[in-house]
Amino acid sequence: MEKSIFLALDFPTWQETKDFLNFHELYGVPVKVGMELFYREGPKVIESLKANNHPIFLDLKLHDIPTTVMRAMRNLSSLGVDIVNVHALGGSEMIKRAKEGLSGGQFDTKLIAVTVLTSMDTETLNVELMIPGNTEDVAVHFADFAKRNGADGVVCSVHESMQIKEKCGMDFLTVTPGIRLEDSSRDDQKRIASPSYAVENGADFLVIGRSVTKAKHPREAYERALKECGVK
């Protein structure tokens, strides 16, 4: 897949999602389906999006014991999405088994691991979770062991993308949420950046949600993001 911007479809129902995509003429744009939509609509939302030629990142962030994740991945592998993910915090064995669950199917679905959520900062890691180090050190460490256990890439913030590439190689994918257009609110995100900064820092795929979905003119906002980072 070429560098692209995944639009986060954080809507409660398929009807609202479909109306939004059609009304704003966002035909065939790469999309991210998260827990909110998938837990309501299930696999049929993926079928509908695929029928409309949307590349799909299924962002369910699996995190459980290795066997459960392997079996869940076996089921998800038949959906034919482009990217699925797990939490790196599940550990090396879980990542390995997730990859095993995905392999051998008819689709080349990429497995990526969430490093440090973009809604967290160093204080969250050190004080709440008792994980030492700053967000950058921890994200690079998680990326390194995710790669060594079969992941094709990671979810990280823009601020760690380049260091992760330096450690894990340029072909190791970095997917960066927390993207904000200039006039947008930060919402619950702590580690944010603009689309152009994301691309300058080596991000392969950007994830943008509310900066577009809550914009006055969503189509214009999405196009502005594309233009800012020179992605088609």
Ligand SMILES: O=c1ccn([C@@H]2O[C@H](COP(=O)(O)O)[C@@H](O)[C@H]2O)c(=O)[nH]1
């Ligand atoms: O670290 C992470 C991992 C996933 N996300 C998801 O990306 C979008 C971001 O939405 P915005 O509205 O652009 O903030 C959302 O669906 C999250 O679940 C993330 O933000 N950070």
